[in-house]
Every structure is written in structure tokens, then in C-alpha cells.
Amino acid sequence: MSNSTALRIPYGTKDILPGDARLKRELEDRVAANFLSWGYDEAITPTFEYADTFALSGAGISDESMRFMDRNNRTLMLRSEMTTPLARMVATRLKNDKGVKRLFYIANVFRHEQTQAGRQCEFSQAGIEMIGAEAPMADAEVLALAVSSLKAAGLQDFLISVGHSAFLAGIMEEAGLTEKQADFVKTMILSHNAVGLEEAAVRFIPKDLKDLFRDLLYLQGGRDLLDDLEGRVKNQKSLDALKNLKAIYKLAEAYGVAQYLSFDLSLIRNFDYYTGMVFEAYAPQIGFNICGGGRYDHMMEAFGDPEPATGFALGIDRIILSLRRDGRFNRESKWDIYVAWAPGCQEKAIQKALELRNGGKNVKVATNALTPEEAAKACAENRCEAVAYVG
Numbered sequence: 001m002s003n004s005t006a007l008r009i010p011y012g013t014k015d016i017l018p019g020d021a022r023l024k025r026e027l028e029d030r031v032a033a034n035f036l037s038w039g040y041d042e043a044i045t046p047t048f049e050y051a052d053t054f055a056l057s058g059a060g061i062s063d064e065s066m067r068f069m070d071r072n073n074r075t076l077m078l079r080s081e082m083t084t085p086l087a088r089m090v091a092t093r094l095k096n097d098k099g100v101k102r103l104f105y106i107a108n109v110f111r112h113e114q115t116q117a118g119r120q121c122e123f124s125q126a127g128i129e130m131i132g133a134e135a136p137m138a139d140a141e142v143l144a145l146a147v148s149s150l151k152a153a154g155l156q157d158f159l160i161s162v163g164h165s166a167f168l169a170g171i172m173e174e175a176g177l178t179e180k181q182a183d184f185v186k187t188m189i190l191s192h193n194a195v196g197l198e199e200a201a202v203r204f205i206p207k208d209l210k211d212l213f214r215d216l217l218y219l220q221g222g223r224d225l226l227d228d229l230e231g232r233v234k235n236q237k238s239l240d241a242l243k244n245l246k247a248i249y250k251l252a253e254a255y256g257v258a259q260y261l262s263f264d265l266s267l268i269r270n271f272d273y274y275t276g277m278v279f280e281a282y283a284p285q286i287g288f289n290i291c292g293g294g295r296y297d298h299m300m301e302a303f304g305d306p307e308p309a310t311g312f313a314l315g316i317d318r319i320i321l322s323l324r325r326d327g328r329f330n331r332e333s334k335w336d337i338y339v340a341w342a343p344g345c346q347e348k349a350i351q352k353a354l355e356l357r358n359g360g361k362n363v364k365v366a367t368n369a370l371t372p373e374e375a376a377k378a379c380a381e382n383r384c385e386a387v388a389y390v391g
């Protein structure tokens, strides 16, 4: 019995108990209503796809991927994120829709992770993808929608770091780095390893770029940072990236969300598919990002239907954890009315409950006859506000 798994749940999964599940649904409903009000339409894709689909999109197959075989020995994969399935769906099923596609999803995704609070192997994402638009107007909309969705989810206190994949790519090219050297630099950035970056600067970065690479962990700041950096790079790719960010920022100001934004030009997201602006949102209660996204202009092409695209996903479980740590996610479920009945009155009780529900009340009905005293006790046990006694 002791090593039986029958009463356990798999590593990295969790039960969401009554009460919490209700709050989670309310939160997701608010986020979904907000997506709808910005013109986004819901799409639902399979929980698993062929692993090839994730290899092709740039999301990647790695040790984190949860894979298994179908009966024909083809490798399937539990979706590790939702951008890939949506891009696959648009490229294959919405090919003839030449307009800008605005889609949203609320879905569970799966990754093998070292678990801790805020990091599980199965978690819920609410996100949007905008496919078919490349202008700064699209990226600004995505940023503004991220802000308004975080607010709709109930968060007030959060910040968004904005970077640009092409800025980093440009300076790596300008420095003439091999793929291996570029990977080394990226790993050092991701692990916040200043010593490693110093080593790179000494070993293989050209003289005029050494200081910029040494500073890679500290390229954070407000709008001024973009002007400063313009003076520090020469390659067109990075300059264009900075120009792009300035244009996006200007529109973010028009949206009234600029106060949530700061720049971090060394921001690297954990997917290879990003090509332009990238961003992550942080809340003070939790050490992981609660939202992430960016532009991915090559994924649709990989699926045979070239189109620019941008989007983001909110980490619902992390948002809930932030709210909980703030003491704002701890309500017990309650119902309005407990219908109790005296012996022989069950039909009348059923009638009463139906009427009350038609009138908009949440109602529980007793399953056996009760005295009025027993009814008061049962009402409390059932977390109902009031008794309707049918006698």
C-alpha cells in the first residue's frame, strides 16, 4: 500500500479545491470578457499535438516536453504552450482569412519542471495571438491588452519589462560571434552571470563592443535608455529594433499604459521563435513572470503561410498565487438559500427551489426531511446564507 500511487497525484500536478476552482473560473471569465471586448475570438485546439508541430514552430522539443506514442508509433506531445497550436490552426484551417486574426485561448499546458510554488508541470494560460499585422500598432495593442488583462484578473501592482530579440541578434552579429559564442553569451545573460560576460568580453568580443557586452545585465531603464543605446551600436538591425521600440512606446503612451513599462534590452524569453519586441510582466508577490509574450514573425512561414504575428500569455496560476499572497484569493464558496422540508413535503420543496433559481438565486435542496432546528444547522454546514423552510 505504501508505495501505491492510487491515492496520489503525479509529480507537478495539483488539485484545485472547491472554492479555489470557483474563484479561478471567475477570474478566467473576467479575462475572457476583456479579450472579447478588444475584438479577440476564442479558439480551442487539442490538448496534444504531434511533437513535430512544436519542433517546426520553434517552441522546441526538449527534456521538458511531455511526449508519448500513438498507436502508429508517431510521437505526440502534450502542448507546452499555445502559440504553436494556434499558428498551426490558422495556417491550416484559416488560410483563406486574409485579414488580421485576433484569437484568444484559456488552456492548460504541460512542461516537465522542477516544481515549486508558482511552477508546476501542468498550468493554465490565458492568452491572445494577433496574426497578420506587423506594425508597431499591433505590438502596442498587445502590450496595452496585457496591462488591461492583468487588471481584469485583479492585479494592480505589476511592471512590464520590454526588450527586443533583434537588438541582441544585431549586436551578436556586429561582434561577429559564432553560434557557439552567441549561445554562451545568451546563457550568461539568462543565468545573470557577470563573470561569464566579462570572460566573453575578454576572450572574443571586439574592442569597441566590449563595454556593451559587459553591461548586458544592466541594460534596463526608461525611454531614455533607447536613446543612449542608439549611440552605442552601429549595426542596422539593433538600430531598427530601438526605433521599433520607440514607436511602440509612443503608442503605449496613447493607450495610457506607459507607466507600466520599462525596458530591458537583454530580456531573453524561453522560446526561440521570437523575432521582435518581447516582454514579461512581474508582480512583487512572486519571483516568476506572470505574463510573457512578443513578436514571432517566422512561425507562420514555417507552417507554410507567411504572416507576421504577436501575442502573449498570462500565467493564471501565478496570478492566483500573487493574489493569494496579497490576501485577495481566499473566499469560501457560498450559496444564497438552503431549501429544507418537513416530512412529505419534498415535491413542494423541489417546486420552491426551482422558483428561487428562476429568480436568480443559488440554491441547495435538503436530501432528507429536517426539523426547522436541524435545517438551521444544515444551512450553516452547507454554507448557505438563509433557509427557506417548506412545511
Ligand SMILES: N[C@@H](Cc1c[nH]c[nH+]1)C(=O)O
Pocket (backbone or CB within 6 Å): 080, 081, 082, 083, 127, 128, 129, 292, 293, 294, 295, 296, 310, 311, 312, 313
Ligand atoms: N506562448 C508564449 C506566450 C506568447 C504568446 N504569443 C507569443 N508569445 C508562452 O507560453 O510564454
